[in-house]
Amino acid sequence: MIQAVLTNIPFSIMATGALVGIAATLVGTFLVLRRSSMLADAISHSIVFGIAIVWLLTGLASGPVQIFGAALTGVLTVVLIEMLTATRRVKNDAAIGLVFPALFSAGVLLLNVYARDVHIDAHTVLLGEIGFVWLDTVSLGGIEVPRALVSMASLTLVNLAFVSILYKELKLATFDEGLARSLGFYPGVLFYALLTLTSSTAVAAFDAVGAILFVAFVIVPPSAAYLLTDRLWRMILYGCAISLISSVGGYYLAVMWNVSIGGMMALATGAFLLLALTFGPRYGLIAQELRRRGESSRNDRRALVVHLHNHETAPERDEESTPEALREHLRWNAVRAQRVLRGALARELVTLDADNIRLTPGGRALAREVLEPWRRPVAAAATTTRRR
Amino acid sequence: MEALFAFLGDYTIQNVLIGAALLGLSSGALGAFAVLRQQSLLGDALSHATLPGVALGFMAAGTRHLGSIMLGALLTGAAAALLVVLLTQRSRLKTDAALGIALSTFFALGVVLLTRIQQSGNASQGGLDSFLFGQAAAILRSDLWVMAALALAALGLLTVLWKEFKLATFDPTFARSLGLPVMLLETALTVMIALAIVIGLQMVGVVLMAAMVVAPAAAARQWSTRLEGMVLLSAAIGATGGVAGAVLSATGRNLATGPLIVLTITAIVLFSLLAAPERGLLWAAVQRRRAGAMLHDRRVLATLLRLSDEHADRAYGAEQGMLKVLHGLGTVASLHGLERRGQVRRVEHMPEEGIHWALTESGREAAEQTLAELEAGES
Numbered sequence: 001m002i003q004a005v006l007t008n009i010p011f012s013i014m015a016t017g018a019l020v021g022i023a024a025t026l027v028g029t030f031l032v033l034r035r036s037s038m039l040a041d042a043i044s045h046s047i048v049f050g051i052a053i054v055w056l057l058t059g060l061a062s063g064p065v066q067i068f069g070a071a072l073t074g075v076l077t078v079v080l081i082e083m084l085t086a087t088r089r090v091k092n093d094a095a096i097g098l099v100f101p102a103l104f105s106a107g108v109l110l111l112n113v114y115a116r117d118v119h120i121d122a123h124t125v126l127l128g129e130i131g132f133v134w135l136d137t138v139s140l141g142g143i144e145v146p147r148a149l150v151s152m153a154s155l156t157l158v159n160l161a162f163v164s165i166l167y168k169e170l171k172l173a174t175f176d177e178g179l180a181r182s183l184g185f186y187p188g189v190l191f192y193a194l195l196t197l198t199s200s201t202a203v204a205a206f207d208a209v210g211a212i213l214f215v216a217f218v219i220v221p222p223s224a225a226y227l228l229t230d231r232l233w234r235m236i237l238y239g240c241a242i243s244l245i246s247s248v249g250g251y252y253l254a255v256m257w258n259v260s261i262g263g264m265m266a267l268a269t270g271a272f273l274l275l276a277l278t279f280g281p282r283y284g285l286i287a288q289e290l291r292r293r294g295e296s297s298r299n300d301r302r303a304l305v306v307h308l309h310n311h312e313t314a315p316e317r318d319e320e321s322t323p324e325a326l327r328e329h330l331r332w333n334a335v336r337a338q339r340v341l342r343g344a345l346a347r348e349l350v351t352l353d354a355d356n357i358r359l360t361p362g363g364r365a366l367a368r369e370v371l372e373p374w375r376r377p378v379a380a381a382a383t384t385t386r387r388r
Numbered sequence: 389m390e391a392l393f394a395f396l397g398d399y400t401i402q403n404v405l406i407g408a409a410l411l412g413l414s415s416g417a418l419g420a421f422a423v424l425r426q427q428s429l430l431g432d433a434l435s436h437a438t439l440p441g442v443a444l445g446f447m448a449a450g451t452r453h454l455g456s457i458m459l460g461a462l463l464t465g466a467a468a469a470l471l472v473v474l475l476t477q478r479s480r481l482k483t484d485a486a487l488g489i490a491l492s493t494f495f496a497l498g499v500v501l502l503t504r505i506q507q508s509g510n511a512s513q514g515g516l517d518s519f520l521f522g523q524a525a526a527i528l529r530s531d532l533w534v535m536a537a538l539a540l541a542a543l544g545l546l547t548v549l550w551k552e553f554k555l556a557t558f559d560p561t562f563a564r565s566l567g568l569p570v571m572l573l574e575t576a577l578t579v580m581i582a583l584a585i586v587i588g589l590q591m592v593g594v595v596l597m598a599a600m601v602v603a604p605a606a607a608a609r610q611w612s613t614r615l616e617g618m619v620l621l622s623a624a625i626g627a628t629g630g631v632a633g634a635v636l637s638a639t640g641r642n643l644a645t646g647p648l649i650v651l652t653i654t655a656i657v658l659f660s661l662l663a664a665p666e667r668g669l670l671w672a673a674v675q676r677r678r679a680g681a682m683l684h685d686r687r688v689l690a691t692l693l694r695l696s697d698e699h700a701d702r703a704y705g706a707e708q709g710m711l712k713v714l715h716g717l718g719t720v721a722s723l724h725g726l727e728r729r730g731q732v733r734r735v736e737h738m739p740e741e742g743i744h745w746a747l748t749e750s751g752r753e754a755a756e757q758t759l760a761e762l763e764a765g766e767s
Binding site for chain 1: 423426427428429431432436475478479480481482483484485487488489491492493495496497498499500501502503504507521595596598599601602603605606609610643644646647648650651654657661667669
């Protein structure tokens with residue numbers, strides 16, 4: 001039964017993809033919040049060098065030793081970047097752009113020269129072959145399990161343990177590094193631990209999705225989640241959910257269109273980012289636009305009541321309170337005047353009888369509030385201004 | 389010599405050399421602006437983002453026609469740059485995340501499109517893979533014309549608007565106050581960097597083109613403090629590295645061109661970081677050593693002066709062992725150096741054994757000056 005599920009080809013592919021996504025999101029959330037996303041890019045490129053070196057030295061292409069050994073290159077990348085920045089001869093962004101292409105090039109050339117026949121050719125480096133993860137299995141307690149699934153599951157568990165055990169410390173070190181340091185939490189050590197896990201995850205995910213698509217799983221789901229929520233645990237949760245759905249959806253779309261499965265999964269995370277960017281409840285583009293419009297019609301209504309109030313006791317009151325006067329004196333076009341009038345009527349700020357707009361007591365109160373804010377009753381202030 | 393002529397006469401080699409020179413010139417010159425504006429990683433994002441354009445250009449032309457592939461690459465590169473701007477200006481995401489998002493999702497789209505082309509079984513798709521890591525040998529003479537036209541356009545614009553670009557790079561606020569369209573200039577620079585990337589795609593590949601934008605400029609920056617010098621040098625380094633890497637690749641065992649070019653230029657960067665006059669790390673180390681030794685010398689002299697004042701003996705000989713205790717390692721080297729310059733001399737101080745040192749007249753003057761400076765500094 002279990003055997004049947006684990007060797008089921010679509011299941012093993014989708015599960016591997018989802019685990020890559022979840023493991024990457026767990027560490028990626030903190031990288032995105034720390035503004036170090038591009039380190040994930042650098043790391044995932046330069047582990048190619050580590051994978052080549054480990055393979056040449058030990059002949060290993062998988063397993064914990066290989067993962068940790070190759071992951072050291074990722075950490076080395078960050079150390080080199082920081083050393084280069086510390087010389088103050090180049091800026092940090094240029095340092096990143098110098099270090100990882102060099103290591104990546106060295107790795108590709110090594111594979112090019114020495115590893116022509118093994119499965120890690122240049123193509124896999126970039127694209128991975130998640131479609132074939134079910135071919136390579138290991139026996140686990142008598143059950144044949146895809147190797148990639150085992151290594152990704154282990155990495156996901158390690159990352160999950162790291163994030164949940166050190167949740168408070170990570171949170172503090174991410175949002176207030178200075179305070180974390182002064183409280184004795186070694187944010188630098190935490191950061192390097194995070195980077196080691198990122199590198200290890202990149203190595204483990206390498207066979208499945210390759211070096212570059214991995215970047216999508218680290219950066220895109222946490223970024224999409226960041227557009228949806230302000231709470232850290234929700235951001236992690238949403239990121240994991242997006243990874244999961246992207247893997248399943250990406251798989252079916254890829255099969256349907258007969259294209260790269262890993263590429264489609266990564267592209268699906270991008271689709272979620274666009275959705276979050278457009279429809280996000282508070283930070284989405286639509287929400288921003290609605291808020292902007294709400295603000296501007298609120299200002300229009302306040303202009304209307306002030307205008308009426310100014311002329312309320314004067315002799316020209318009747319001619320100032322017609323809809324035409326709004327057009328001529330406030331310089332609103334017909335549509336805008338209509339809209340403001342409708343809004344004001346709906347909120348019972350004014351009444352309309354026979355082409356004459358009259359303030360209601362509520363409208364008069366609002367106008368006074370605008371004109372003489374210092375007179376505003378303290379308790380009422382907050383509620384009235386917000387609602388009208 | 390004949391071998392060299394035969395080598396240079398080879399049709400493929402000529403193409404490769406010209407192509408590499410064009411690539412290095414344009415990415416080197418424009419990379420200088422990217423590095424100075426701290427947009428090195430934008431080049432990374434743009435170069436990855438050209439992959440879907442390569443695939444789309446191929447699909448539109450139905451064959452490996454470099455013109456349409458480059459046009460496609462330029463378009464998706466520009467779209468990625470727009471996405472970065474949209475994300476950083478209209479959402480709460482920061483630049484690093486925006487770059488990473490553009491880079492990885494566009495690359496994923498490219499991968500998807502490439503596999504789509506492979507499934508379609510188009511026979512002429514063979515050359516497409518070379519756009520990942522670059523394949524110098526795949527360059528045709530007709531490709532060179534396209535590359536040259538693009539390089540000419542980018543470098544020509546750079547020359548014509550040189551002053552404006554310079555001002556917008558170093559002091560955008562001042563440029564704006566002069567009424568220069570800074571936004572437009574910045575956009576133009578980004579588009580020109582995208583052009584430089586597109587020129588190099590076939591030789592270096594989408595993955596490593598980022599390095600061609602950053603590395604020559606970072607190396608050139610070490611040698612020059614003027615923009616003119618930096619841009620020219622950067623272009624020269626880019627062209628040299630490009631040609632060297634391309635030759636290695638074309639003559640060697642069918643190694644990928646991109647990585648070879650990148651490693652060549654990285655070697656130039658390392659050399660520049662270490663050895664460039666004034667900014668080089670080796671120079672800095674030598675200078676620090678020299679300054680340290682000079683300070684040591686002056687402290688030894690000052691001690692000798694104080695001792696001789698204390699003993700009211702202008703020819704007082706201080707024991708070397710005692711000076712070593714006071715001033716630690718390097719004291720003997722200091723004393724020998726001072727002796728060579730005639731500021732101290734060896735004296736006998738019977739019945740004590742061992743070497744003793746006394747100030748000469750010029751040494752006394754130097755020490756008095758040091759102490760005077762010290763007092764002036766303290767007051």
